[in-house]
Amino acid sequence: MDLVAIQQMLGHWHVGTTMRYVTPSATFIEDAYRRATSNTLAALSEEPELS
Template structure:
């Protein structure tokens, strides 16, 4: 399950609060951020053409 989905499910305002309850690997957030950046770049590239 996605960490943001868990945050919303628990009703937490801050992701840091959710991370106290969910054990996340050290690179999970960075990996998710990088993947999101790649998806955004691909979408923008599609608009350029």
């Protein structure tokens, strides 16, 4: 779930307050890393080569 959505549901003014209650799972972090890596590699492979 989106951190900002959790913040609003709990009625917190600052996201830092919400972060006290949130602990991401290891699989969440791994999945985010894989997505970021895949997206970056895909974007780099799509760029035209400079001559």
